[in-house]
Amino acid sequence: MKSDVVIVFSDNNGGVKNASKSLYSAFKEKKIKTDLFNMLSNGNNLFSRIFHTVRYLKKYKSDTIIILMHFDAIFAGFFLSFLGYKKTINVIHTDLYGYYKSSGLFKKIIIKLIFTKMRRKKNIFVSKEAENRAKKYFKLQNSNCIYNITQIKLKNRKKNNDNEKKISLGIVSRLHIQKNIDLAIRVVKELNQLGGSINLKVYGDGPELERLKQYVSILNCEDQIFFFGHVDAKDEIFNSFDALISFSSIEGLPTIILESFIFNKPVYFTDCHSGPRELISPNTLPEIKTDNFEITQYGFLVKPTENENKYAFSINEQEIIYVNTLNEFIRNLQDSRFNINYDFNSISDEKIISQWQAIFYEI
Template sequence: MIKNIAILVHGLWSGGAERIAGLLSKELAKTYNVYLFLVNTDHIVYDYDGTLVNVAANHDYENNITMCKRKYHIDCAISFLEDMNYKNIRTKRTEKVIISERCVQLTETYWYMWSRFLRKGYYHYADAIVACAEGVKFDVMRSSHQIPEYAVKTIYNFIDKEGIVLKSQENLPKEAQDFLGGNPFFLNVGRLNPQKNQRRLILQFAHFHAANPHVKLLILGDKDSEIDLMSHIEKLGLEDFIKILPFTKNPFAYMARAKALVLSSRYEGLPNVLLEAMTLGCPIIATDCLSGPRELLMDECNYEKKLDKLEICKRGILVCNEETEDEGISWYMAKAMEMICLSETMTENFRQNSLKYMEEYTNQRILQQWIEVINEEVKGEVISTRTAEEQKLQSAKHIVIYGAGKVGREVFRQLSSRHTISCFAVSERKDEDEICLGIPIREIAALQYLPADTVVVIGVGKKYLYEVLDKLWECGFEQIVMPYL
């Protein structure tokens, strides 16, 4: 019987995943003993319930997490985001391990190599994977054939509907009121970065604005790329019609008054901002990105399909997520803005359908789904990740250590007492007969071992990890292990 639950997340000061972790702790603390394993316990912004545990001492996170799991007799450990998911899996002993995936995996992201490695090499060790949207589940399943479908559950995010409605009744700040001057406006809320793709929104709004000069655009976000976006706005001559304001804890007052919320993202997980807008009956225009908008606006979870124009849905308008929209070759987002302005009947339908959807969207239902996953019986043998990796090494025909430097030699010293190491592997070697610690050094591209018979142990630091992973996959090696140093 599960009594003690650990929630692993970097902190509780910013980010959607961190906020959901805090809300989950509050709900679970009503039934279980909850411990929040955090890297940063000094700066707390989000509400939570349970005992805070700092696992950052000496930056030895894995060892600290292992000791804390023992100290607090953890029966179930739930983690959020890739790095903590990895540490949760690596420290797995006999407790149930649940990892939460919050976003899709795209090649353009910095974390792509790491995310791909985790999904291929480690996620199948988790007892359950909770995806925040059907699109994220689809992405997880297609990225690793080792993950059984029964292990991946979709659970949407908690939403504070009462708080959203209450805050929406507050007045807009004077700066926003002065800018708007009583004119109608479209709204965008999110970090100012390439993922959220406000450049596309600004270009599309410029096209729309030429025929609708009385309508304005407000963007609420942090300042990561504000200078670039302001330059873009100035080049289009729209300084008087587009304004970027700092992110606020109360975007709801804006949502309640906007013509529509416009989400221009290239990719997502489950955008909380859409659920928040729907709570207030705010019409939505969103790119048909992976993942989230499609299933929220049209109850459609077939992500094999790809929209190439726009589609009027139950709760808003989906527009294609194409580069032609970025380059001003197509104007479907601009057309959607015009449709919102022209048809009160359509926007009223969006409002009513969204409000009806959110009436049935309850935190109690979401909590029950989490409890079902927590209490679900684990299928198969309960085994620690370290034991599973030892078994993988024991059954391998060949064990290769990638890297012959300081890290690689330390890996060799740890493994050579239990396993026979075939060779070190490197990208390039200095001479034909190069030897390290009594075994040969080979170029990875020239290895004669079959990938199916070979386990490669990483013997380089994190600085070179992504480059090494890319090289190994290029050469067909999929059985990759990170050492326990």
């Protein structure tokens, strides 16, 4: 029997893949007939992948609901619209407006063309801030915010060992230039030079992996920074460090924050567009950013960074704030001042699936 829903994504090891697989699993549990297709399974470039994707989807009726996860899939949906597929839903996993503004001229033209054409289509954003910014700039007429499925299971919450002198910090991320992992490395090294006892564990894969490894070697801090690659086991990841950190310049909705809370780990996150503030300080306006840092019961929100000092040999004046705030964060961590008692009811899988079902009826 044909599926009622097809989820299309283009990712091998990042957040879009995880979000797509989690949504697929949640739909299956609800007995919603669902298919999952990774565009990267065929084709060597974007246009060949689009060709194979369109050919794959031709076996489905034109009234099948097709969920297009992020840009490559949305681009394929642009062509599907000319073939009579009307029930397509675009899901944007980043700050669309911020991504557009930081893109080159050619990419800006493509993004503007696609979202002008699709401004009346159903566009789903995974953070409220991302929706608000894109809706205003691209004049979107049919948008919603639905958070990603997190598959929350509050168990195996290993408490930090307060007697351990060495602090382990963790990064769990696709290793992309906009994640500013080089800045995290510089800051950790600087804190250790100032007398700290910190190591940084980096989980994930991506285009910056080899460059980051070389950078650690050049800075001579291999005994402080450790790379573990892509790891599926959440327990193994989160039980290996005391707190999650990120210096990212742009996000969608970083569900890694919620996963950190599930394992009782506080977070140190840049207050970037879009999503961190919605999770770490949920009672504040997501568009208002700190110019220094804020402490919440879940961790720290710190001034967003553009990281203009990429892969530098030392900390510059603008980066001292991150040395100071991470040092303060670690003090709070050691003193057990964070209270990770997060209210997951508003983002439960049950609620998110019901939001998706409402969208299905709507289109």
